[in-house]
Amino acid sequence: MRAFACPHCSSLVHFENSVCLNCGSEISYSRPDRAFVLTSTGRQCANLERAGCNWLVTGDGELCDCCALTRTRPADDDADGLAAFALTEAAKRRLLFQIDDLDLPLAGRREDPVGGLAFDLLSSAHEQVVTGHESGIVTLDLAEGDAGHREQMRVQLAEPYRTLLGHLRHETGHWYWEVLVDRAARNEGFRALFGDERASYADAVERHYSSEPPAGWADAYVSAYATMHPWEDWAETFAHYLHVRDTSQTASAFGISVHGPALESEPEESEKDFDALIETWLPLTAALNAVNRSMGLDDLYPFVLAPAVLDKLRFVHDLVVARPAYVPAG
Known part of the structure; x- marks a missing residue:
């Protein structure tokens, strides 16, 4: 930011x-x-x-452009739902700012009724809600707006990180797989790094939740959840790339540089250089983790980027900086 x-x-x-x-x-x-x-x-x-x-x-x-992307929200008399809705919209505005800042292609349902991006923000207090993505529609359970619920789920699923912004980046990442990879016919390059997305997703989900992650998963995946299926690997990697770019930009905007080449606050050529981005990112995260530990907190950045993960992040980076034109669905 x-x-x-x-x-x-x-x-x-x-x-x-x-x-x-x-x-x-x-x-x-x-x-x-x-x-x-x-x-x-x-x-x-x-x-x-x-x-x-x-x-x-x-x-x-x-409505503004960001709020107009929301297709469904809580009713006006649902006080708890609206409180969580407000938190989610605040995170979504940050997401849209970054999408604009990276010049990523974007179309809502008004521009592309078949495959454009839209959000259904629903409360599981009234119905069963499964956070996910399907054909441009991102569904988010507004229970994630409650910090206690979110922390309980994070511990239950053994996740190192769980936030509203992270959810939105991940689920929107599924849509960007369609936009940047599938519609652009970049599937072969994708499969060489992430695997074949044509493998049964239903079987992958069942296998993931009935067994432990594969041994040594951190050597090839940014998170245990990414091991489930190539689509999830992409979404986790895409979201992580947005984490890196946004946090690096924020640090630069406030003049924070830790033993690495400082990125400009404007998206200049240095931000297009993936190696420079990572050379700045790694020492920054080490410092941020040390600051958190000084406050008695867990690491702010509890991740390790193995070489295979960096290759996947580079793949995402190359697609993003190419600034491709939007291709409508169908």
């Missing part, structure tokens, strides 16, 4: 701010400008009160 300034007084403002804490100006994020502007210069998203949305509307509707 980049650092942002108030358009009135130039003080630092956070991505979630709708008011400058220094001068009191009402501010909003303008997606076309990729910057904060005075709210009076445009129309505020109708989800300001409902979901804390601080984005301006760019089209004819009442």
